[in-house]
Amino acid sequence: MTDTAPRELPLQELDEVIIRFAGDSGDGMQLTGDQFTSISAALGNDLATLPEFPAEIRAPQGTLAGVSAFQVRISDFAITTPGDAPTVLVAMNPAALKAQLHNVVQGGAIIINTDAFNERNLEKAGYESDPLEDGSLEGYRTYPVPMSQITRDAVAEHGVKPRDAERSKNFFALGLISWMYTRPVEPTMEFINTKFSGKELVIKANEAAFHAGYNFGETAELFESHYEIKPASLPSGEYTNVNGNTALAWGCVAAGQLARLPVFLGSYPITPASDILHDLSSLKNFGVRTFQAEDEIAAAASAVGAAFGGALSFTTTSGPGVALKGETLGLAVSLELPLIVIDIQRGGPSTGLPTKPEQADLMMAMYGRHSESPMPIVAPKSPADCFNAAIEACRIALRYRTPVMLLSDGYLATSSEPWLLPEIDSLPDIGVDFHTGFNGTNEDGDGIFLPYLRDPETLARPWAIPGTPDLMHRIGGIEKEDGSGNISYDPENHQKMVDLRAAKIAAIDVPDVEVAGDQDATFCMLGWGSTWGAIDAAVDRLQQAGKKVAHVHLSHLNPLPKNLGEVLATFDKVICPEMNDGQLVNLVRAKYLLDVKPVNKMNGVPFTTAEIESAALQAMDAS
Amino acid sequence: MTDTSPRTEPADWATDQEVRWCPGCGDYSILTAMRMLMPELDVDRENTVFISGIGCAARFPYYMNTYGMHGIHGRAPAIATGLAMARPDLDIWVIGGDGDMMSIGGNHLIHSLRRNVNIKILLFNNMIYGLTKGQFSPTSEVGKVTKSSPMGSLDAPFNPISVALGAEASFVARTHDMDRQHMMDMFRRAHEHKGAAIVEVFQNCNVFNDGAWEGITKKQNRDANLITLEHGQPIRFGADGEFGVVVDGGAAKVVSVADVGADALLVHDEHKPDPSTAFMLSRLARGPFEPTPIGVFRAIERIEYATSSTSQLAMAHDNQGSGDLAALLRSRGTWQV
Numbered sequence: 001m002t003d004t005a006p007r008e009l010p011l012q013e014l015d016e017v018i019i020r021f022a023g024d025s026g027d028g029m030q031l032t033g034d035q036f037t038s039i040s041a042a043l044g045n046d047l048a049t050l051p052e053f054p055a056e057i058r059a060p061q062g063t064l065a066g067v068s069a070f071q072v073r074i075s076d077f078a079i080t081t082p083g084d085a086p087t088v089l090v091a092m093n094p095a096a097l098k099a100q101l102h103n104v105v106q107g108g109a110i111i112i113n114t115d116a117f118n119e120r121n122l123e124k125a126g127y128e129s130d131p132l133e134d135g136s137l138e139g140y141r142t143y144p145v146p147m148s149q150i151t152r153d154a155v156a157e158h159g160v161k162p163r164d165a166e167r168s169k170n171f172f173a174l175g176l177i178s179w180m181y182t183r184p185v186e187p188t189m190e191f192i193n194t195k196f197s198g199k200e201l202v203i204k205a206n207e208a209a210f211h212a213g214y215n216f217g218e219t220a221e222l223f224e225s226h227y228e229i230k231p232a233s234l235p236s237g238e239y240t241n242v243n244g245n246t247a248l249a250w251g252c253v254a255a256g257q258l259a260r261l262p263v264f265l266g267s268y269p270i271t272p273a274s275d276i277l278h279d280l281s282s283l284k285n286f287g288v289r290t291f292q293a294e295d296e297i298a299a300a301a302s303a304v305g306a307a308f309g310g311a312l313s314f315t316t317t318s319g320p321g322v323a324l325k326g327e328t329l330g331l332a333v334s335l336e337l338p339l340i341v342i343d344i345q346r347g348g349p350s351t352g353l354p355t356k357p358e359q360a361d362l363m364m365a366m367y368g369r370h371s372e373s374p375m376p377i378v379a380p381k382s383p384a385d386c387f388n389a390a391i392e393a394c395r396i397a398l399r400y401r402t403p404v405m406l407l408s409d410g411y412l413a414t415s416s417e418p419w420l421l422p423e424i425d426s427l428p429d430i431g432v433d434f435h436t437g438f439n440g441t442n443e444d445g446d447g448i449f450l451p452y453l454r455d456p457e458t459l460a461r462p463w464a465i466p467g468t469p470d471l472m473h474r475i476g477g478i479e480k481e482d483g484s485g486n487i488s489y490d491p492e493n494h495q496k497m498v499d500l501r502a503a504k505i506a507a508i509d510v511p512d513v514e515v516a517g518d519q520d521a522t523f524c525m526l527g528w529g530s531t532w533g534a535i536d537a538a539v540d541r542l543q544q545a546g547k548k549v550a551h552v553h554l555s556h557l558n559p560l561p562k563n564l565g566e567v568l569a570t571f572d573k574v575i576c577p578e579m580n581d582g583q584l585v586n587l588v589r590a591k592y593l594l595d596v597k598p599v600n601k602m603n604g605v606p607f608t609t610a611e612i613e614s615a616a617l618q619a620m621d622a623s
Numbered sequence: 624m625t626d627t628s629p630r631t632e633p634a635d636w637a638t639d640q641e642v643r644w645c646p647g648c649g650d651y652s653i654l655t656a657m658r659m660l661m662p663e664l665d666v667d668r669e670n671t672v673f674i675s676g677i678g679c680a681a682r683f684p685y686y687m688n689t690y691g692m693h694g695i696h697g698r699a700p701a702i703a704t705g706l707a708m709a710r711p712d713l714d715i716w717v718i719g720g721d722g723d724m725m726s727i728g729g730n731h732l733i734h735s736l737r738r739n740v741n742i743k744i745l746l747f748n749n750m751i752y753g754l755t756k757g758q759f760s761p762t763s764e765v766g767k768v769t770k771s772s773p774m775g776s777l778d779a780p781f782n783p784i785s786v787a788l789g790a791e792a793s794f795v796a797r798t799h800d801m802d803r804q805h806m807m808d809m810f811r812r813a814h815e816h817k818g819a820a821i822v823e824v825f826q827n828c829n830v831f832n833d834g835a836w837e838g839i840t841k842k843q844n845r846d847a848n849l850i851t852l853e854h855g856q857p858i859r860f861g862a863d864g865e866f867g868v869v870v871d872g873g874a875a876k877v878v879s880v881a882d883v884g885a886d887a888l889l890v891h892d893e894h895k896p897d898p899s900t901a902f903m904l905s906r907l908a909r910g911p912f913e914p915t916p917i918g919v920f921r922a923i924e925r926i927e928y929a930t931s932s933t934s935q936l937a938m939a940h941d942n943q944g945s946g947d948l949a950a951l952l953r954s955r956g957t958w959q960v
Binding site: 422 | 638640667668669670671672673674677684685688689690691692693694695698701702703704705706707708709710712713730731734932935936938939940942943944945946948949951952953955956957958959960
């Protein structure tokens with residue numbers, strides 16, 4: 001609040017707010033949401049975000065298909081999800097209102113750009129009558145604001161053409177919301193000046209629009225109060241706000257440094273994984289080589305080639321790309337070279353829902369190659385955890401000389417959360433040595449190199465890279481003789497190699513699972529990957545309601561933690577919420593013969609806390 | 624006195640693995656040419672890598688005492704591209720047949736050529752699928768009767784040289800398995816080229832397509848049908864050089880020198896920046912029964928891919944300094960709690 005405020009509105013303290021900015025995909029809603037998130041992060045709130053955008057770059061303007069939204073939850077306590085339902089909706093046009101209204105909590109606030117509610121836009125959104133007048137907004141607190149007009153007036157003095165002026169209205173909305181939630185002005189001014197550096201007119205227009213929005217809140221006698229959300233009491237330290245894909249890219253770079261190996265990425269653009277390629281492409285000063293291949297297969301194949309040459313090799317993709325890479329990943333399993341495959345899971349089958357998350361590639365990661373072709377799987381549980389998961393995937397790949405699948409998803413990819421930055425020195429050393437000398441002798445007693453002679457502890461084969469004198473050897477996808485690696489069609493040798501490949505993966509040193517929540521609970525929720533936040537929040541709510549509930553969350557899906565069967569067996573009832581039709585449930589039932597109950601959701605939207613809470617209550621009640 | 628004798632002998636380049644091609648296969652003479660060439664190139668075995676896909680030709684790496692990878696069908700150029708980027712210091716050869724390279728791996732072949740990755744691609748063209756026991760290949764002639772085309776193949780064939788030129792290849796050559804010296808010359812030229820080099824080798828599959836190239840490569844047919852391209856020389860062939868090649872009406876054409884005069888003949892220029900003439904030469908014969916050029920069709924200088932990649936890394940390093948992980952994690956703004 002400023003001293004010069006023309007009227008004194010009560011300042012009401014809230015513990016949290018969930019705001020959803022919604023507009024046309026060209027309206028800059030992602031930018032607006034991002035900036036509001038940054039300011040709130042700097043104020044010390046805990047937060048979580050959920051961007052939501054159409055697959056089309058510019059879907060027809062004003063239509064439901066073209067609505068782009070950004071949800072941000074800010075709080076004065078620790079949170080793990082972007083919230084189930086927004087308490088505030090900013091609707092920039094009728095389509096945004098129509099597409100998003102059902103999400104808003106009853107009694108929630110709806111801030112509407114009334115200028116966009118003309119006959120044409122109403123028709124495009126499929127409204128038969130004006131929702132501002134026909135009573136469809138009853139039960140909500142509605143704040144009609146002529147955003148376009150005020151923005152145009154505000155920027156006119158800077159000589160901005162009316163048509164361009166309209167494009168600043170997202171900053172008007174940001175200004176208004178910044179006033180409502182008492183966010184400081186200065187960081188946004190800095191942001192505008194940096195973001196639009198060199199475009200003086202755009203800077204002036206956006207600044208003017210922002211101030212117009214901010215002042216509108218103060219002066220237009222529309223709002224009954226404004227709000228404050230105190231900083232959350234988070235562990236002390238330095239934080240940044242990070243989304244999953246950026247955390248993954250940074251994790252890849254970190255892993256390269258921790259392994260003292262150059263990073264190579266072979267990738268083909270695919271939603272929602274492309275941002276990892278973009279991020280890594282701009283980190284060449286870290287020695288990162290990125291290769292945008294001609295297709296998904298070449299992306300994986302190039303990574304195999306680079307791994308043979310001694311690079312820390314990655315390929316990033318989404319489900320359809322993993323399907324295409326299948327044969328190449330089988331080759332990597334057979335070659336026993338380190339390779340990290342990052343799958344940002346999205347809705348399917350086929351093209352499916354490119355911008356929406358699913359966790360339905362688990363079985364493909366486990367079994368999506370021909371024959372017995374075991375591959376370790378790791379899964380991050382939150383956006384920031386993607387950093388750790390990348391390092392862990394690399395650790396396993398290097399230590400065991402194996403391709404590793406990292407399963408993130410479209411939700412983690414674009415959602416963000418505050419991340420307490422790790423001390424670089426505290427990160428693990430994951431380096432391994434290249435093999436440089438003979439490891440056997442021939443019948444004449446001369447030293448020879450046996451490329452498939454395994455380390456007795458890890459069963460990993462030696463990694464000798466081209467350029468190493470005397471260790472010339474050939475590897476390939478044809479079955480190899482144990483030890484020498486020479487082509488072998490011998491039946492007993494094949495059985496042995498199948499067994500060895502399986503034993504190597506089965507014996508990977510994954511940490512035991514820990515039980516979160518009530519240690520003495522008889523009811524447990526089992527999850528993996530991105531459902532962690534919603535399950536964790538549901539556990540909180542159930543505990544507040546006096547229920548005892550435990551939570552077991554998997555970061556390693558293959559091999560499963562050694563104590564998992566034993567831990568799960570201690571509960572009377574286990575449910576498993578996952579964004580698929582029961583894939584982890586099938587794995588766990590098959591492995592441990594435990595009757596874990598599925599809780600499935602496949603509508604392209606992450607689980608809400610309420611959904612998991614109610615599934616848990618239902619399961620507890622069922623006998 | 625400096626010892627100028629080669630550091631290795633052909634035998635040093637052989638592995639202890641039994642070569643398992645069919646007796647009489649053209650691959651044997653290609654393997655021999657390669658093993659004989661290696662000592663002459665003055666390169667080290669540990670810095671040489673052979674990468675292959677799937678097919679008879681793809682067994683090649685197992686028989687060379689270097690680093691090697693027998694990959695998956697068609698993907699050898701892609702695997703080699705990753706290796707060449709990660710390790711620009713290596714000599715990388717890619718070996719494959721017409722099915723491997725022109726069919727399942729056609730995409731990787733053309734993209735590795737257009738990128739000008741520093742890999743040397745030997746395309747063993749026998750116009751048939753050998754390892755799968757005799758189906759028509761993407762270079763088989765229309766009407767080819769095989770197990771999968773009992774009434775004759777419907778597919779128009781690829782001309783590998785034309786494809787390579789169309790894919791912007793900077794080095795394109797052709798040789799055949801009946802002439803060891805010529806093979807060695809072409810492989811050497813490919814090795815010396817900085818960038819992607821492709822050499823089509825007419826190779827005989829004596830089991831499934833025996834004699835397919837005989838119309839050109841058999842000793843008694845060479846005079847009439849084998850044209851050896853030499854840079855800077857008028858293109859002439861025949862027992863007494865009585866035939867030649869001219870460009871007429873936008874196409875290369877075989878003529879009698881007596882009819883047009885020696886001055887009218889096309890003088891071969893490997894280094895011509897425009898690929899049109901090389902393309903015309905690649906279209907001279909409609910099949911292995913007409914005068915067909917071998918030799919270097921095109922050898923131009925173009926920046927090599929890994930070199931460009933490396934210079935971007937160096938530029939980024941110069942501009943932004945050595946990557947600092949702690950700074951990277953803070954690059955999007957931080958706050959203290």
